[in-house]
Amino acid sequence: MPRLLLIDDDEHLAAPLAAYLRRFDLDLDHAERPSLGLQRLAGGGYDAVILDVMLPEMDGFEVCREIRKTSQIPILMLTARGDVMDRVIGLELGADDYLPKPFEPRELAARLQTILRRQRAPAPAAAAVSTTPLVFDGLVIDLERRQVLVQGRPVELTGTEFELLVLLAREPQKVFSRDDILIRLRGQESDDLFTRAVDILVSRLRKKLEPLDCIKTLRNAGYAFAGARLVP
Known part of the structure; x- marks a missing residue:
C-alpha cells in the first residue's frame, strides 16, 4: 500500500x-x-x-x-x-x-x-511500443529503469518530467502543442493555468538536461525534441 x-x-x-x-x-x-x-x-x-x-x-x-x-x-x-x-x-x-x-x-x-x-509505472508510450533505450548524442533515456543520463551523468527527474521527456524524444522533430502534452500526460485539455504549467514543466526539464539544448520552442505552436536517435 x-x-x-x-x-x-x-x-x-x-x-x-x-x-x-x-x-x-x-x-x-x-x-x-x-x-x-x-x-x-x-x-x-x-x-x-x-x-x-x-x-x-x-x-x-x-x-x-x-x-x-x-x-x-x-x-x-x-x-x-x-x-x-x-x-x-x-x-x-x-x-x-x-x-x-x-x-x-x-x-x-x-x-x-x-x-x-x-x-x-513504465512510461505509457514506452509500454505500447518498446522498452529499448532512447539514445541520442549526449543523452540516454532508459525506459525500463526510468533513468536518464546526460553526458554520462545520471539526472534525477520527477515522474512528470520523465514522461514529458519520453513523449518528446520518441518522436524527434514532431511539434507537440501544449494541449497535446496535457492530454497525453494528464488526460485533459488546457486552460490558461495549465498552459502555464506546461511551460514551467518544460523549463524545469531543460534546466536538468543542461548543457544539452534538445527541447526547442516553436512560437505559437509548441515544443519539439531536436536530435536524431543514434540507436534505432
Whole structure:
C-alpha cells in the first residue's frame, strides 16, 4: 500500500482524510509542522507528499524547496482557492500537481493515484511500443529503469518530467502543442493555468538536461525534441 505524508497544520483534516484514502489503498501519515514532516521524509518510506502552502515555521513553498534539494518524491500542493500565483510558484519549485482548498476527497484521491501511477509505472508510450533505450548524442533515456543520463551523468527527474521527456524524444522533430502534452500526460485539455504549467514543466526539464539544448520552442505552436536517435 503506498504511503503518503500530509504536511498540514489542520488537525481536523488528517484523521477523516486518512480514513477516506484507505478506501483507495492509500496509507496517510500526518505531520502538523514542516520540521517534523522533513524529518519523517528523511527517514524514507514514503511514496508521495501532500503539502499545504499555509504552514507554521515555514511556508509550503520553502518546504517544497527543501524537499527538492534531496528528493524527487511526488509532491501535491494544497493552495488557496483562486490563488493562481500560489499554484504557479509551487509548480516552478518542482511540485507535480496542485489542488485548491476546499477540495473534494475523491478528487484528491484521483490526483494522487495519477501521480503515483506516473512515478511507478513504465512510461505509457514506452509500454505500447518498446522498452529499448532512447539514445541520442549526449543523452540516454532508459525506459525500463526510468533513468536518464546526460553526458554520462545520471539526472534525477520527477515522474512528470520523465514522461514529458519520453513523449518528446520518441518522436524527434514532431511539434507537440501544449494541449497535446496535457492530454497525453494528464488526460485533459488546457486552460490558461495549465498552459502555464506546461511551460514551467518544460523549463524545469531543460534546466536538468543542461548543457544539452534538445527541447526547442516553436512560437505559437509548441515544443519539439531536436536530435536524431543514434540507436534505432
